[in-house]
Each structure stands twice: as structure tokens, then as C-alpha cells.
Amino acid sequence: MSDDEDSAPAPKKGRVFYGSLEEKERERLNAEIAGSLSTGSDGVKAGIEAGHINISSAETLELEDHVNERQQEALAEFERRRRARQITVSTDDTEVKAGLRALGEPITLFGEGPADRRERLRGILSVVGPDALKKSRRDEERAKRSHEECHQTWYHEGPASLKDARLWLARYSLPRSMKRLEAARALKEICEATRTIRQQELNKSLRNLNNFCSQIGDDRPISFCHFSPDSKMLATASWSGLCKLWSVPDCNLIRTLRGHNTNVGAVVFRPQAGVSLAQSDVSLASCAADGSVKLWNLLSDEPVVSIDDHSERVSRLCWHPSGRFLGSTCYDHSWRLWDMEVQEEILHQEGHSKGVHDLHFHPDGSLAATGYHLATGSGDNTCKVWELRNRKCLYTIPAHHNLLSGVRFQPTDGNFLLTCAYDNMAKVWSHPGWMPLKTLAGHEGKVMGVDVSPDGKLIATCSYDRTFKLWVSE
Structure with a gap:
């Protein structure tokens, strides 16, 4: 060992050199560590001499571990700052927000400007690494592609019976559409004053609706009600x-x-049941939460046909106006069309992102919806009326204080609209205008369903309180 090496002073305890840090930061860090060691040691000695710290002869107080932890934390913070300075962040505020969103961070904080937001993103990337943003964007793109693939238009070949049914439906619905348009033109020829008087008389009658009958229908909630085509019977479904x-x-x-x-979930009369159909013919259809669909006649309390092709809850059924076809909606995100004449499923239409809850056919028989004004009820407590000709929302009715469970237009002319909801009420609305005409209050539980008799004289509501009620105008 040389004389220079012998005479070289020993480094102070705890002093560490890191060539990767800038010179000024390195000197400040070493000074801080050395000062901590010196202050700590001198303070302990003074405390012992003054009698404030009592240490037995066999014990010593080591500050080395605590100082090393502080040293590591300080070094880690300096290293993070160094990495942050090397990360390139876009100056486009839109891209900065997109990056924060991709990392699951809020895109802005209270009082935060674009420059502060940019530095916040840089700080986050210095901890998680710049590759985290790239990974998040790759995952986002992958999810987007998967979503597009799931919702892209696709076609598959249907059975020959579907083609025959569509031709039959066209021949059935086109003459009915012509008659409806002729009636609409004839109505338009009536002077506006006369039409207004008729509408006012109808509205006055609806405002006078009162409870005519209340009947306990079951020992469980009543989920659905439907009038027969001759307005002489009411079918109810229960849990x-x-x-x-x-x-x-x-x-x-x-x-x-x-x-x-x-x-x-529902029980519905077949068109012409009790009118032109024999009592031995299939006159009703019902569906349940176990995926079953059953067909009934008017003579027996046992089903005549059971359809068990659904794998999940069947929420609603609807007969086509012709009585030949039956539509069913299911919580497997699809609806199906059944041909009673050939006794088979002819259409299984998928594409919904959630369970399909309801279905209705146009009176002409050409669409699986209501008239050119389509009413929908929602869990947002509103009823929306849609214009099918230009596929836009015509009006939003803030109808209830809880989710809507049913909507129903007057079956003949659509001169008024009924809604019912989980706020224990049903309401009558004018059409056009969508003004509230009457609130049908009286149920002690959620109103699960509502219907209007084909002759327009009766309104029925059914409820979670196990009753159904009939309403008439006095």
C-alpha cells in the first residue's frame, strides 16, 4: 500500500456516491445523510449524559437502519424525478386527457390547467412506466375491435318457411295498410273544429275515470293482465x-x-279468441321465468301445447294481428317468431345487448312495433314517444317517480296513452299533446301491468299488492 493510500482520510460513515445522479443533487444528498448521522449521534450522547435517555450497559441504540430507510426513500424519489424528466409527454391537452383516462385517472382536477395536467401525467408515468400507457391503449383498441365485431351486421340463411311466412305477411298487411290510410285521409277531411271537439269530449271522459272494481287475484303479485278480443274476459298472470x-x-x-x-311474465289472448275461434282452438299463450311458453284453449285448465326451446326467462308474448304468428321476447338477448300453422320457430333474431323485455306488432301486421308513433317505457322513469318515419324521439314524458313497467296505446285509434310504474300508479295521457289527463291511484304496491279493452270502455291495472282493478268513466 502506497504512502498516498495510507495518508488518505477514511470516508465518513454512511456517505454514498452514485454516479447516475447529477453532481449538485449528489452533494446535497450526501450532506443530508451525513448531517442526519452526526445530529442523531450527538443528540443521543447528550441525552444519555443529561439522564434523559436510560440505556443499560448491555444495550445500544442503533440509528443505522432508520437512516438507511430514509436514504433509500430519498434515492428512490430522485430516481423517479430523473425518469420523469426523460419521459416525453404530448403538449396536446386532448391527448393528455386521453392518456389519463386510459390509465384510469381523472382527466382533470379542481383548478388544474393544461400544464399542471401534463405534469401530473408525467409523474404517473414515472411510477407505472411509460409502457403502461401503451398497454392501456392496446387493450382499449382490442376492446373496441371486439365490440365492433360483436355488433357488426351479419346474415345467415333462414328456413324456407320464413320466406313463405314473409310473403304471406306481405299479402296480409298491404291491404290493411291501404284501408288504414284511406281512413286517415277521410278523418283529415273532417274540419279541424269537429276533430278538436271530439278530442275534448274524449279527454273529458278520461278525466272522469274512477275505480269500478278491485279484486284480489292471487296470493302472489299479479304481473300481467290482458282483455279478451270481445272485451268480456280478463286474463291475469301471477308469480x-x-x-x-x-x-x-x-x-x-x-x-x-x-x-x-x-x-x-305474461298471458295474452289470441286475436278472435271467443269471437270466431272455437273454444277448443288455441286461444291464449303464457310465458314464465323458467323459459317455458304454454298454449291454452278455453275448455281446459291444462295447457294444450308446451314450447321449451328458450334457455332463459321469457318476459313477454305478443300475437300477430292475424293470429297465425306468436312473438316471444327472451333474456338471452333475442326474440323469436313462431308459426302456429306449421308449428315451428321460423325466426330467431339476435343482436340486442341485453335481455329483450317487450314486443308489440303494428295493427297492419307489417312491423314488430306499435304504430308510426312508438311508445317505450324505461327505468329512467320516463316514457318516450318515437317517430318511426324518421326514427327520432318525438317527445319525452316525465311520467312517473319510478321505473315504468308498461305502456299501452288505445287499441283502436291511439287517441290516448296509458303508462304504469313502480310508483304504485297508472296514468292516462292525451295523444297528441301528451298532457296528463288522469292518475289512476289506489294500488298499495307496484303497478305491474295495464291494458285497455278493445271496445275502449274498460281499463285494467294489476299490481304487486295481489289485486287487479277495473276503471270506467262515469
């Missing part, structure tokens, strides 16, 4: 699994339909 037929307006029980083992 008990039972469907019941009642005479109206006296509300006497005619028959109990037994076949479902779980919550029944």
Missing part, C-alpha cells in the same frame, strides 16, 4: 305460476290455468 280468467265487469273467476311452476 305463483297460475293464470286466471275473469269475467268483466263483474270480476267473477271463470277458470284457473295450471301449468307453470314459477313466475309467469
